[in-house]
Amino acid sequence: MVNLSFNLLLFAFFAYLIATVFFAFSLRKRKKETESSKTASKESRRGFVFASLGLLLALGYFITRWYVAGHPPVSNMFEYMTFLGIAMSLAFVILYFIYPSKADVIGFFAMPTVMLLIVYASTFETAISPLVPSLQMPLMLKLHIITTSIGQGLLAIGFAAGLAYLIRTIDLTTKSWKPRALEVIMYSILCFLAYSSLSHGFAAAGYEVEFQYVNEEGVVSEQPMVYNLPAIVGPNEWELLTEGAMEPWVSVPGNIEASDLNTLLWSFVAGLVLYWLLRLILRKRLTKAIQPLLKNISPQTTDELSHRAIAIGFPVFALGGLVFAMIWAQIAWSRFWGWDPKEVWALITFLFYAVYLHLRLNKGWHGEKSAWLCVIGFAIIMFNLVFVNLVIAGLHSYA
Numbered sequence: 395m396v397n398l399s400f401n402l403l404l405f406a407f408f409a410y411l412i413a414t415v416f417f418a419f420s421l422r423k424r425k426k427e428t429e430s431s432k433t434a435s436k437e438s439r440r441g442f443v444f445a446s447l448g449l450l451l452a453l454g455y456f457i458t459r460w461y462v463a464g465h466p467p468v469s470n471m472f473e474y475m476t477f478l479g480i481a482m483s484l485a486f487v488i489l490y491f492i493y494p495s496k497a498d499v500i501g502f503f504a505m506p507t508v509m510l511l512i513v514y515a516s517t518f519e520t521a522i523s524p525l526v527p528s529l530q531m532p533l534m535l536k537l538h539i540i541t542t543s544i545g546q547g548l549l550a551i552g553f554a555a556g557l558a559y560l561i562r563t564i565d566l567t568t569k570s571w572k573p574r575a576l577e578v579i580m581y582s583i584l585c586f587l588a589y590s591s592l593s594h595g596f597a598a599a600g601y602e603v604e605f606q607y608v609n610e611e612g613v614v615s616e617q618p619m620v621y622n623l624p625a626i627v628g629p630n631e632w633e634l635l636t637e638g639a640m641e642p643w644v645s646v647p648g649n650i651e652a653s654d655l656n657t658l659l660w661s662f663v664a665g666l667v668l669y670w671l672l673r674l675i676l677r678k679r680l681t682k683a684i685q686p687l688l689k690n691i692s693p694q695t696t697d698e699l700s701h702r703a704i705a706i707g708f709p710v711f712a713l714g715g716l717v718f719a720m721i722w723a724q725i726a727w728s729r730f731w732g733w734d735p736k737e738v739w740a741l742i743t744f745l746f747y748a749v750y751l752h753l754r755l756n757k758g759w760h761g762e763k764s765a766w767l768c769v770i771g772f773a774i775i776m777f778n779l780v781f782v783n784l785v786i787a788g789l790h791s792y793a
Contacts, residue, residue, distance in 0.1 A: 395462045396522065403455040403476065407512055409448030410483065410505045416441030417501040421687040424498070438498040442490050445501060448508075449487055452480045463522045468539040470523070471783065475515035477540070478779075479508040481547025489551060489703065496695045499688065503554035514586045517593040538722050541714025546775055548707025549747065555700030556768025561681050562688040562696065563762060573681065579769060580680040584672070585665030589657070592664045596623055604635040610648035619653050626659050627652055658781065697761055700768050701754055708747045715740045739778040746771050 420437035434442070456477065459467040467473040486504045490497040557579065566573045604618040607629030619629050628642030629652035646652050669680075676683050719740065720730040731737060750767045753759040759767075 395458050399455045399458040399462070400520075402451045402458065403512065406448040406451035406455065407509055409444045409451060410509050410512075413441045413444035413448060413501060414505040414509070416444060417498045417505065418687065420498040421502055421691070424690045434494040434498070438494070438501075441498060441501055441505075442487075442494075445483060445490070445505060446487055448505075449480070449483045452476075452483065456480060459522070465525060466536055466540060467522075468543065469525055470519065472515045472518040472520050474539065474543065475511050475518070475779070477543050478546055478550070479511035479515070481544045482511070482550045483508045483547075484544070485548045485551045485703065485707070489699065493695075493699065496692075496699065499558050499691050499696060500551060500554050500699055502687070503558050504551060507550060507554060510583065510586050510590075513590045517590050538714055538718040541718060542711060543714075545707050545709075545711025545714055548703050548710060549775060550772055551703035552700045552707065552768045553772030555696045555703065556765035556772075558688060558691065559693055559696040559700065559765040560762065560769070561685055562691050563693050566679060566682050566685060573679065576681045577679055581665055581669045582773075584668045585661045588664035588668040589661035592660060593622065593657075602636070603639040605629050605652075606633040606635055607631060607652070608648055612648070621653050621656060623656060623660050625656055627656050629653070693761065697764060700765065704747060704768065704771075705751065708751060711747070712744055716744055735782050736778065739774070739782050743771070743774050743778060746774055 416437045420435045420441060423435065423437060456467060459473070468477050482504060486497070486501060486508075489500060560572075560576060564572050564576065566576070601622060601624075603621040603625060605621065605625070605628060607615055607619050608631040609615045610630075618635055619632075624640045625642040626644075628645045630645060630648040630650075632642060632645055632652075634641060642656075646655060672680060719737070723732065723737075724730045746767075750764070750771060753767070754764060
């Protein structure tokens, strides 16, 4: 059953890939969009069929893994990131039903994001493991984590629409900060892809290095810290246990997860190499290569879609990420709030999107300003999921 779940997820990945290709063809052949456009193109409908197929296969993975594990598969980074991708694809399928003639542009950006989340998730431990004590509450596991992920999936659709708006409308020939900022976004996305490829490559080679270290409590850890990539940064007061392995250049304090910080640094380096490789192949900025596909897209459409996705996703996220989270915290740790890094950044995310929706009441914050906020909001979500989860030690470090 475990192998079946992985095979279903693999087939879902390829279905999302085919959907992306069809959405790209749909955008390439699209005529100038008008408000009277009601019918989706043949390529767009085919893209939707494969996106729906990918969703069904991914849900098959989720159900079979749930059956084997005996609990919802959202208890570690692999499971949560994968489910976030599923939630985003679900949000897109629902959006397509509402806006069939306009959603192909969202699919063109959303499907690659879903695939990237799945690929990145696969770099973490994929084995089914017992739940840590704080997670051994099946009802709250369903309510808190699944609701939060669905909310973030909807907010991610807002990001996809916002990014499409910016690439469509910004003059990429100018020397202002805006084209550069869009390239930084593209580079950030490539960091995830490059790291995933690098991680799978070293894993296939069987690379593994162990360090003894002093933890945040000032005592020598009973379990060595394992690195699956060459060490750029080492743990606190490290001692290399693997003969012949590369020694770290620097060490970090005990309250920093050194192996995960090392992973982030490799992501930035690998992403930079991949970014410039693509620049050399395309001989232009990545956003300039994408912009021609969006020339017949109505900016007003993407602005509307991003706002509606966030307007729906915000209360869902607030319910799962704050309300259910505080109830769970009271049950697990005997307090509703404890200023844990994960809790703080969940609150920051909530406040950011609350400000976004408030600013949208002012027409001066429609369009480009709103699109930038959509992108920044999703960056905050990913910072919370990746950096806060992995690098900063806290009560949620098990995730």
